[in-house]
Amino acid sequence: MIITVIGLGLLGGSFALGLKAKHTGIHIIGVDNSATHAAQALRLGLADEVLPLEEAILKSDVVVLAVPVSAIARLILPVLDKLPENAMLIDFGSTKEQICSIAENHPRRKQFVAAHPIAGTEYSGPEAAFAALLYEKTMIICEKEKSAPAALALAEQLCRSLNMPLRYMQAAEHDLHLAYVSHLSHISSFALGITVLEKEQDEKNIFDMAGSGFSSTVRLAKSSPQMWAPIFSQNKKNVSQALDSYIAQLQRFKAAIDAEDEAQASALMAEANNIRRILG
Amino acid sequence: MIITVIGLGLLGGSFALGLKAKHTGIHIIGVDNSATHAAQALRLGLADEVLPLEEAILKSDVVVLAVPVSAIARLILPVLDKLPENAMLIDFGSTKEQICSIAENHPRRKQFVAAHPIAGTEYSGPEAAFAALLYEKTMIICEKEKSAPAALALAEQLCRSLNMPLRYMQAAEHDLHLAYVSHLSHISSFALGITVLEKEQDEKNIFDMAGSGFSSTVRLAKSSPQMWAPIFSQNKKNVSQALDSYIAQLQRFKAAIDAEDEAQASALMAEANNIRRILG
Numbered sequence: 001m002i003i004t005v006i007g008l009g010l011l012g013g014s015f016a017l018g019l020k021a022k023h024t025g026i027h028i029i030g031v032d033n034s035a036t037h038a039a040q041a042l043r044l045g046l047a048d049e050v051l052p053l054e055e056a057i058l059k060s061d062v063v064v065l066a067v068p069v070s071a072i073a074r075l076i077l078p079v080l081d082k083l084p085e086n087a088m089l090i091d092f093g094s095t096k097e098q099i100c101s102i103a104e105n106h107p108r109r110k111q112f113v114a115a116h117p118i119a120g121t122e123y124s125g126p127e128a129a130f131a132a133l134l135y136e137k138t139m140i141i142c143e144k145e146k147s148a149p150a151a152l153a154l155a156e157q158l159c160r161s162l163n164m165p166l167r168y169m170q171a172a173e174h175d176l177h178l179a180y181v182s183h184l185s186h187i188s189s190f191a192l193g194i195t196v197l198e199k200e201q202d203e204k205n206i207f208d209m210a211g212s213g214f215s216s217t218v219r220l221a222k223s224s225p226q227m228w229a230p231i232f233s234q235n236k237k238n239v240s241q242a243l244d245s246y247i248a249q250l251q252r253f254k255a256a257i258d259a260e261d262e263a264q265a266s267a268l269m270a271e272a273n274n275i276r277r278i279l280g
Numbered sequence: 281m282i283i284t285v286i287g288l289g290l291l292g293g294s295f296a297l298g299l300k301a302k303h304t305g306i307h308i309i310g311v312d313n314s315a316t317h318a319a320q321a322l323r324l325g326l327a328d329e330v331l332p333l334e335e336a337i338l339k340s341d342v343v344v345l346a347v348p349v350s351a352i353a354r355l356i357l358p359v360l361d362k363l364p365e366n367a368m369l370i371d372f373g374s375t376k377e378q379i380c381s382i383a384e385n386h387p388r389r390k391q392f393v394a395a396h397p398i399a400g401t402e403y404s405g406p407e408a409a410f411a412a413l414l415y416e417k418t419m420i421i422c423e424k425e426k427s428a429p430a431a432l433a434l435a436e437q438l439c440r441s442l443n444m445p446l447r448y449m450q451a452a453e454h455d456l457h458l459a460y461v462s463h464l465s466h467i468s469s470f471a472l473g474i475t476v477l478e479k480e481q482d483e484k485n486i487f488d489m490a491g492s493g494f495s496s497t498v499r500l501a502k503s504s505p506q507m508w509a510p511i512f513s514q515n516k517k518n519v520s521q522a523l524d525s526y527i528a529q530l531q532r533f534k535a536a537i538d539a540e541d542e543a544q545a546s547a548l549m550a551e552a553n554n555i556r557r558i559l560g
Contacts, residue, residue, distance in 0.1 A: 177489060178489065180480060181480070182493050184472065185496075185498070186493055188472055190533065190552040191530045192465065193551075197551070197554055199460045200460060203558045209418065209461040210461065213469075215559055217465040218555055224549075225549035225553070232537045236538065240538055245478070246471060246472065249471040250471045253467050257519055258516065265508075269501075270505050272471070272474050272501040275476075275486075275498055276502050
């Protein structure tokens with residue numbers, strides 16, 4: 001099977017490595033507009049060869065779009081235009097509504113599976129990729145009724161071979177959930193990083209005291225702006241609403257603390273403690 | 281050496297276990313106002329015996345106050361009143377200004393070392409304690425000039441035996457740094473937990489999607505309200521100021537996202553990325 005991975009970064013590279021570890025007879029064609037990333041990907045075995053976009057697509061059984069969501073939005077129609085008749089296109093974008101809406105009326109819409117693997121790290125690029133990244137991580141598939149049964153079945157089969165549990169939902173529902181469970185976490189972490197960096201002029205203080213919880217809450221502040229800026233734009237409405245709710249909760253905390261109302265602060269924390277039920 | 285640990289929870293219990301792992305001839309007397317915790321501590325070997333507060337203090341070479349900061353504030357004078365002449369008292373409170381100010385004029389102030397180990401997990405109680413928790417973690421000692429040289433030297437020696445790097449600062453400076461690097465992280469996490477729990481009625485969605493960064497940013501939302509409510513009260517002024525700065529940063533993000541100003545959102549994220557320089 002010939003699989004073209006467009007975007008040889010963390011997700012695309014890890015998908016390629018994961019599939020190569022689980023199957024024989026997989027040939028990966030890499031496409032990347034960074035010559036440096038393409039060379040690293042070849043050296044690291046994320047791709048067996050690197051080709052220009054159009055040439056790669058024409059040879060493929062499967063094409064994976066694993067680039068920032070702004071690039072997916074720009075590439076999805078040209079890729080569908082060139083997609084061979086029996087090939088399947090899957091994207092790994094962290095937003096789904098705009099991407100699905102762009103593909104909606106393309107004559108080859110049925111060959112497209114809109115997906116989002118719930119996996120990642122705060123690192124990016126080919127060197128961040130590793131075979132196990134996607135193993136046992138949830139894959140969300142959106143608007144599955146708009147994909148042809150054969151295309152959907154192939155996508156599901158590839159995911160299952162990596163032991164990825166599958167969840168199905170509509171694109172709008174996906175984007176709303178992700179605004180709360182993922183996008184908001186990233187913004188809370190970015191904002192925390194800036195707040196602490198601006199206050200602590202002496203970075204040694206941060207380093208010495210980071211063990212007190214800071215290093216885990218700020219971890220996502222290392223994430224790539226190139227990846228996240230277009231996610232926030234594409235999911236603007238939901239992210240903005242999530243931020244409003246989050247700021248309101250912070251203001252409730254601040255009011256309780258300013259009033260030295262320990263009962264109210266404790267009640268808020270006890271509510272937050274319910275997260276233990278879910279995350280152990 | 282006889283060491284009384286008042287508060288057989290995560291920190292006090294881990295300190296006891298850590299010292300017992302590194303030294304022979306250490307006898308730990310436990311004091312806890314929860315009979316359940318006292319029994320667990322004996323069973324887990326965090327204490328060799330459990331005694332009432334006053335009886336324990338009178339027998340001690342070292343007394344450790346490892347209870348919530350409100351209880352430290354309440355206990356520090358009565359403990360100093362009973363402290364044997366050559367014994368040393370150390371506290372592990374996460375705030376230092378109020379505690380130091382209460383002890384300030386006690387005739388035995390010189391026998392007291394005001395300390396804060398920068399270590400912890402989101403769990404609490406005797407069962408959360410483990411010997412290595414404090415190993416290689418920073419110990420902050422405040423107002424060292426107010427401790428007698430012998431008391432300070434003993435505290436430092438115990439910390440060094442756990443390979444804890446020592447840092448010295450004034451109490452006010454400590455509380456300001458910790459508001460930003462620790463207390464704010466906890467509030468950001470509690471508020472994130474509430475925001476997501478209130479939105480996501482179906483907890484399975486949270487569970488399935490938590491891999492997308494949420495589980496690390498929300499980890500601290502599992503922390504104990506009993507421990508944290510008095511920390512926020514005692515450090516009200518600094519925590520409130522840190523929350524104002526944090527909310528202002530979130531509002532800058534929201535303005536950039538609402539305006540689909542990807543250049544501005546990227547500039548903010550690039551600023552936050554500087555945390556990589558410090559935390560790797």
